[in-house]
Amino acid sequence: DxxxxxxxxxxxxxxxxxxxxxxxxxxxxxxxxxxxxxxxxxxxxxxxxxxxDLVGTGRVRSRGFGVKLDHDAVWNDARPLMMEGYEVLSLSAVDRLLFLCLHAFKHSFWRLIWTVDIAETVRKHRIDWDALIRRARDFGLERPVYYGLLCAKELLGAPVPEEALLLLSVRRGYVERKLSDLAISGLGTDGLSEALYLFSIPKVSQKLRFLWEVVFLRPEVRPQVDPKGGPLFYPRRLFRAGKLALEMARRAT
Known part of the structure; x- marks a missing residue:
């Protein structure tokens, strides 16, 4: 239900x-x-x-670096669905799984229900894994899909084929592995997704621009995150970034 x-x-x-x-x-x-x-x-x-925009570039424009999302392709693959007597369009099973992974990734996996959504989609639908991997590669979303599937598999026992994870070809260095351990352990931390997202951005200049835009929000965007406009907004954001760094350091020892 x-x-x-x-x-x-x-x-x-x-x-x-x-x-x-x-x-x-x-x-x-x-x-x-x-x-x-x-x-x-x-x-x-x-x-x-x-x-x-399914990636979320409206709030953070530089989130589009490295992403090649084809909205028309997603629309063309949408499926009709009857809801309360009305026909509406719903994402295909492959696109639904892809964007559930992206959604959980964007929000640092801090709510378990988002990982449950991924696991239940894998369990209840016949996923065309080859199509999912092609889609992730075409859209530049290998990492969000990889981490979404990995969390669902490790935390909830979702039947994700090991081969699918391997074919996504996400090569993780030491720092990225430590960051991803936070998500896999179920300890989603604020700022985790931004830290992991850096590894998907190809150029150093783009990484720096992304970090700047994440920390110092555009004036028209800040009211969406901080409606009261308090003076402690940026100190709190910097504090959360420091907290994430300390957690990484603790796990590295």
């Missing part, structure tokens, strides 16, 4: 050109956008989050 799966909002993916239409439909049905977050709508206790 999908209703048993708890969630805080409903994510709806739409084409970039249809965002305005989607916003109008929500307003016509009594939803209001959250201040500082024009794509997050609410009506009472119901929240709807609109997306046009």
């Amino acid at each position: 999908p209703g048993l799966r708890g969630f805080t909002d409903v994510d709806i993916w739409t084409r970039e050109g249809d965002l305005g239409k989607a916003q109008d439909i929500l307003r016509e049905n009594g939803f209001s956008p959250l201040d500082g977050h024009p794509l997050l709508f609410h009506r009472g206790g119901v929240w709807v989050d609109l997306h046009s």
